[in-house]
Amino acid sequence: MRIVIQRVSEASVSIENHKVAEIQSGLLVLLGIVEDDDQEDINYLVRKTANLRIFNDENEVMNKSLIDIAGEVIVVSQFTLQAATKKGNRPSYIKAAKPDIAIPLYTNFVQTLEKEIGKKVQTGQFGADMQVALVNDGPVTIIIDSKNKE
Structure with a gap:
């Protein structure tokens, strides 16, 4: 499981x-x-996201978490994060989970994150053609892969 976290205003x-x-x-x-993602991957990434x-902070130092600021969250499913680009110029998405596996994991990720932060998490719609707009604050963008914990 891989996430891209963007701090947004x-x-x-x-x-x-x-x-x-x-x-x-x-x-x-x-x-x-x-x-092959499972609850362990979800738990790891949810803890990272929330904390x-x-x-x-008051000194303009990155020292506070999402929980500390009572921030809001949108989670968007994006299978292209699992693109393999080693060969050729057309990305392969063969590693991305099929909907029958991905949808329950996506739903579980959102529900686990809601429990962790104590508030509703907004979402896109799984499998839909979505337009995502954001103002990246900083910019701050963090990439975390649950298979690379060390």
Whole structure:
């Protein structure tokens, strides 16, 4: 399981020109799932997402977490995060989990994150053609892969 975390001052997700999610200060999380991901991967990435100290404190030092600032979150499923680009110029998405595996893991990730931060997490729509808009604050962008914990 791989995530891209972007610290945002605002973000939204639209489908067919209809906004389905919108936040102010917090995180936009893009989530890519592979076939062998499980609850351990979810737990690891949820703890990281909730507790990464990437928000400024009163001294403008990145010393606060999402929980500390009571920030908002949008989670968007993005199978292209699992693209293999080693051969040729056309990315291969063969590692990305199929919907029957990915949807329950995506749903579980969102629910686990909600429990961790104690508030509702907004989402895109799995498998939809989404337009994601954001103002990356900083910019701060962090990539975490649950298979590379060390």
